[in-house]
Structure formats: C-alpha cells, structure tokens
Amino acid sequence: EDQVTQSPEALRLQEGESSSLNCSYTVSGLRGLFWYRQDPGKGPEFLFTLYSAGEEKEKERLKATLTKKESFLHITAPKPEDSATYLCAVQPPGNTPLVFGKGTRLSVIA
Amino acid sequence: EPEVTQTPSHQVTQMGQEVILRCVPISNHLYFYWYRQILGQKVEFLVSFYNNEISEKSEIFDDQFSVERPDGSNFTLKIRSTKLEDSAMYFCASSEGGGKAQHFGDGTRLSIL
Numbered sequence: 001e002d003q004v005t006q007s008p009e010a011l012r013l014q015e016g017e018s019s020s021l022n023c024s025y026t027v028s029g030l031r032g033l034f035w036y037r038q039d040p041g042k043g044p045e046f047l048f049t050l051y052s053a054g055e056e057k058e059k060e061r062l063k064a065t066l067t068k069k070e071s072f073l074h075i076t077a078p079k080p081e082d083s084a085t086y087l088c089a090v091q092p093p094g095n096t097p098l099v100f101g102k103g104t105r106l107s108v109i110a
Numbered sequence: 111e112p113e114v115t116q117t118p119s120h121q122v123t124q125m126g127q128e129v130i131l132r133c134v135p136i137s138n139h140l141y142f143y144w145y146r147q148i149l150g151q152k153v154e155f156l157v158s159f160y161n162n163e164i165s166e167k168s169e170i171f172d173d174q175f176s177v178e179r180p181d182g183s184n185f186t187l188k189i190r191s192t193k194l195e196d197s198a199m200y201f202c203a204s205s206e207g208g209g210k211a212q213h214f215g216d217g218t219r220l221s222i223l
Contacts, residue, residue, distance in 0.1 A: 031209045043217050045214070087153065095158070095207070096158075096166065097143060098145075098155065100152050100153040
C-alpha cells in the first residue's frame, strides 16, 4: 500500500531560524512527489513537483529535495507569513490520484 | 493566475438530504478530481474524472456519490442521502495530465446536522 509519513507533526520556529521538514514515502513506483502549503480553511496551494532522486526545486525561502525514499522541504530564514501546514503527496504511476501525508504544521514566531 | 473555484464555501444540510457541490476547474485542464478532508485528518481521494467518465474511485465513493460534468466548465459532486460522517471539507482539483501538479480550490465545508 502506498504511504506517506511526514515529520514532525508540528514545528515552532523563531523568525530567521532555518529548519527542514521530512516526507518519507513507500510507493510502488513514483510518478511525482508534490509539496503543498495549506492555510487554515483553505485548499492546498501547489509549491513544487519533484520527479527523480537528486532533483531540487527552489522558491523564495523554500527548497525541496528528493531521494529514493524521502523528500525534504528546507526553510531558510523563515518569516511569520511562512506559518502554515505543509503537505507532501505522492503520485504512483499512471494518471492516479495523490496520496497525502498528514502534514507538518509550521509556526514561525516573530 | 487561473484558479479552481468552488461553490458554496459552506453548506449546512440535514441528514438524509441531497447536496450538490460545484466546481469550475482551470479551463485548459483535462483531469478533474474530488478529495475530502475530515477535520484534523489527511486529504483523502474520492474520485477522478477524465474524458467524461470516472477513471478511478476510492472505497469512500460509494453508490451515494456521483459526479458530473454537465457543461464545458462545471464539475459537480452529488451526495444523494447525506450521513453525519459526510461532514468534511470537500476539495475539487484539476490538472493538465498525469504527473502534472493538481491545483486545488478552497473547498466547500459540508456540515451535516
């Protein structure tokens, strides 16, 4: 069964304190790994797609990396507006639905 | 930037009543999805739709659920006889194709009384 596990469940950072969120996955074959940001009461907002081990993507203070078993979302010098739940999802081969993790709830304190 | 829009944002319904949740996917997307998220839990897949038919559905998507694309822009989810456990956020998503990012709407909060 395809599974996604995210850690930690919650993370509290001071503004400027860099850290990483982890997403480990077991899937029959990986078509893509996706990172989303979700604000309270809103839908997941797409951040990155990663397709193969060794790939990296960056956007502002966020960088996503991928290995054969896990992905990391690195947050450099976070600001309070980065506070949100970050979701990881995998897509097995084919036009298949996404399998989501439970997310990491990030709080950045000024 | 194009976005997925969902209506209503909040729906309150008595148990046993029918509800229809509406979505307008991004216009050039070909694949459409419904997911739900019960409070505090994971986002769960319900159904995917391509070329005017269901391409995949989960165990959650039983005979009480149906989807339709009645015209070139709308995509709907119908629940025929709602149960208390149907209370959740329902998200519509669309994508250009397999392996491409799925873009989500802001959801409909469904509350069953």
